[in-house]
Amino acid sequence: MTEVVIEITGLTKSFGQLEVLRGIDLTVTRGQVVCVIGPSGSGKSTLLRCVNLLEEPNSGSVVVNGVELNDPDADIDAARTRIGMVFQSFNLFAHQNVLNNLTLAQRKVLKRDRAKAQEVALANLERVGLSEKVNAMPGELSGGQQQRAAIARALSMDPDVMLFDEPTSALDPELVGEVLSVMRQLATEGMTMLVVTHEMQFAREVADTVLFMDAGVVVEQGPATQVIGNPRQERTKSFLHRVLNPVHVDEK
Amino acid sequence: MTEVVIEITGLTKSFGQLEVLRGIDLTVTRGQVVCVIGPSGSGKSTLLRCVNLLEEPNSGSVVVNGVELNDPDADIDAARTRIGMVFQSFNLFAHQNVLNNLTLAQRKVLKRDRAKAQEVALANLERVGLSEKVNAMPGELSGGQQQRAAIARALSMDPDVMLFDEPTSALDPELVGEVLSVMRQLATEGMTMLVVTHEMQFAREVADTVLFMDAGVVVEQGPATQVIGNPRQERTKSFLHRVLNPVHVDEK
Amino acid sequence: GDGGGETDEGAAGGESNVQLVNEGKLTTCTGLPYKPFQYEEGGDVVGFDVDLVDLVAEDLGVEQEIVDTPFDGIQSGADLNAGKCDLAAAGMTITDVREKNLDFSDPYFEATQALLAKKGSGVTDLASLSGKKLAVQNGTTGFDYAQENAKDVELVNFEDLGLLLTAVETGQVDAGINDNGVLYDWVKEKTDFEVTTEFDTGEEYGIGVKTGNKALLELINKHIAEAKSSGKYDEIYEKWFGKAPESK
């Protein structure tokens, strides 16, 4: 049962002179939840975006579901339908209501007919607790609702793996919970997930593996209890001290 | 020693049809730290902005340092120099370097000469740990540094009271600490402070009084240990559950 | 006669006291191009009218300066009233309507409306233009004539003679109406075209000045008369039309 879903080897990525990723190796197996933490600018988003090739890696390989994405002959669009992506800024299609947001790609890419697409969409809206917002426009929803709709949109494509890039960072504090609990539920259902987050409580409770990144490399990696609860690296310790104990960062 | 700095009575404020504040009473005495918490849209910012009359109240009175601000004959500019305000979005003057940001109002409003103004500015930059950024432009600073500079700017006017409107909400998580620790230090030095915040740990440790607002009224008010540790009102409880335990908001 | 010029200047200044809108210059309004009365060549405006007005300018001891401006502003008196120029010498026919808006000198040139068309086009008179396009120039007597007499003809209104002639030449219109002098001059070079008929409108050109500018008007009249009697007029005429004036 340790089927590999994502396999990243020697991944590097630069923007011009700036080396953002400097050799990342990472394996995610089916059903695993991996959380990536680390300071701003350390390359967490870039790593995630390389996994569905929104950024093209400079070198190294990214294999998802056995498809080497970095190969120019790979059918990238087909591969992407199997990879759900959730962005910090939701990115619901602004000109379509919630239902159409969920059915558009199903119909145009998976070629599902309207009825089938709507059935899938409604089931997934149910899953994230948004059944009553089927006909709302994105602008009429709260941030938390928009993010849950975005999750449902990704789920409607029946992905093998879900990528989350700080899905709660743009939310008011009281709206964070509704999104995190949907994510926790997904994990419980056995979804394979790669999550960039600053929510330490979530990482601690839900993640099978936590990855601490800094300056484009993985500094520390292991079970949540170890990386968050008892970090070995100095950089990890000082980061966690800053984030977990902000009122007293000056002491120490 | 219970000199009253801010005295708010029966304060109401509407925007058109929308009643945002519906009768607020609040007293802040010298040296006190009052934290205001509550859901988004409950009127926290509006309350704060009424204290220095950035919003004009519809009724009720706001007395700061014995001056009734709502009186049309009050010298509002003079009163404002005694009230420091720190915004969520920093609002450093974008066209001036850090030093000029701190000296501009001192020179134009308090009529201090350049040397005196710079002396005060440098002392306050020292206080917030930004001495080496004297000549930087705001755009060259991190969010945390900008916010500390904004605090130093307010302090340079020698205010009697400092107002903070979610000073850390726009910051990356690892930068929150540097601002909170400056605020904690201010509190220790005996500054009177009125702080709108979502940082429960800060409120718990630093606040003398915590105010929970919802829908334009003060729902619950008291020592931090009571309001945050052991809330009596149902609305307070459910808000705190959502904010303090986001991963499990669905259970309950 | 340089010496003569000086004495004349003294006499003119003494008796008439001409006021100029631009100091030291006699400013003439005209609508370019209007060959051979006035047109640009090698960076200067030259032509029959130019030479004639130069006689006045010489007398005043000043240079003539020419302002190129749309013709309908000239003939309406607007440019003179606006102080754009002292006089208007633009191959302009004396008419009753125009007399109301400006003062004309004695006539200095006889003209008539004429029709311009491509050789062999079959356009011989207004009747043959029925249902076709006839180019007219905005504000001119040709415009008025065509409007009155050319029924069933589509009149196409152009800003100036240059645009009108180009339209005729390139076939945008079937014919053009304008003063005979300029048309004959043009067909000298454009041999594919001919002046097919004259309408015998019996017009006379006059130089215009702002209503009430007696001093300048008298001076102009004096020089027109002098030139005609001294043979200077014939000399200028021959220079621009290649032959001596027929009647006079």
Added chain:
Amino acid sequence: MALSRRKRARLIRGTQYAILVVVAVVFALTADWTRIQQAFFRPEVVREMFPDVITVALLNTVIYTGLGFGFGLALAIPLALMRLSSVAPYRWISGIYVEFFRGLPALLVILAVGNGVPIAFPGAILNKYLALMVALGIVGSAYMAETLRAGIQAVPAGQVEAARSLGMSPMRTTIWVVIPQAFKIILPPLTNELILLTKDSSLALFLGASISEYELTQFGRVALNQYQSLTPVLVAGVCYLIITIPLSYLSRYLEKRGGGKKISSPESTGLDVTP
């Protein structure tokens, strides 16, 4: 200096109203009203101009503008797509075209098309409507191409990324996500270009026109000479405003609906800057 709010407000408003009243009174007393009426508004001239000013001149202005706008848009779409192409020569061609025609006065383009082309290419007969359509179209297309390009690029990158990560191809993304959103962004500036073209159509008089082809400016100009009064120009001007003012309100409405910023209250902007 340190006035109270009420005193300051009173002082500022008082001074401003005082200036206003003084200016108005001086104007009313010194102006020669009969003369002004004669100059600007002679009712009999207005009566003479109707109904032709509407049925002919205004109509022609609208027709010329419409033709130019349509042709311009037809040119602008391929130009904008070329500008966004991955093939460099297309980007260059489109870029040069846009830079070139945006930098030229409309009058020069109209002269070149209406006067120059027949000279340059003997035998070419330009119908007035065709010539104007081409000339105004070229003038408009350079602006519209830039508007379309900017509109497409203004669609937030996140929208495209979301579509791409759902497996939609670039083409599908463009059709189903980018274009519908760009459309909303493009409408207000496109309306403004329609206004600009309406005004540029006044240059039509340079192409020559028969009476039935007069547009507003030529109509007004001929009448100005006929009646020796500013009234025709004023009437023509009002006719332009009948077109342009509603369009500019439409443009602003569309812009707001597309999500402009809220304007804050006077006190919070502190912008009562008049002395």
Added chain:
Amino acid sequence: MALSRRKRARLIRGTQYAILVVVAVVFALTADWTRIQQAFFRPEVVREMFPDVITVALLNTVIYTGLGFGFGLALAIPLALMRLSSVAPYRWISGIYVEFFRGLPALLVILAVGNGVPIAFPGAILNKYLALMVALGIVGSAYMAETLRAGIQAVPAGQVEAARSLGMSPMRTTIWVVIPQAFKIILPPLTNELILLTKDSSLALFLGASISEYELTQFGRVALNQYQSLTPVLVAGVCYLIITIPLSYLSRYLEKRGGGKKISSPESTGLDVTP
């Protein structure tokens, strides 16, 4: 449909290049090059036009534009302040002025000033430079007033609030915080208005001009008649571009420096939309 990235990229680029090459070849073969050269570029005509086209025509274009811009700005500043005033009649007056003159063709304004004013007010003597300055100034002022107002209002409200909460009066806030920041915002659109005015100055020929007063368009037009060639129009056009293209680069540079958005990489925008 489901092509790999490499194949799709090849196909798209291949097709585009193919079209380009075909069009270029067809054009090169069918065009009559001597004819085109005769029409557009006769070197001897160009030689004839120099140096006057620069020393007289280009110079006059710059002078007229400069005068109009200066006068327009001088009108626009009080108009913008009136628009932001707390006194309603000022806002109305300024609003009506702006709406009115923004909706009129520049040609009509020039006609009104140059032809109409002398008719309306007999005795009023309008110098050519003065008339152009007034006419172009009025045309420009309506736009510039809006630019100034928008620039002032575009200064983030937070900047004003910060100044006000430090005790700075509205006036001090305006002088020390709003104006310096508005200046940066206003420069690019103001540069664009300078470009527009440069182009509008081509209408000067309606006011009449002596040879030494010709600007580029009138100069080109007279030469077009003289030489019966499009070359003069092309030369005049190039002269306009000498002014307008650098200005438009300047405007874009100022806009970028003022903090535009970063443009994302081609893949992430997915905008290779050409078929």
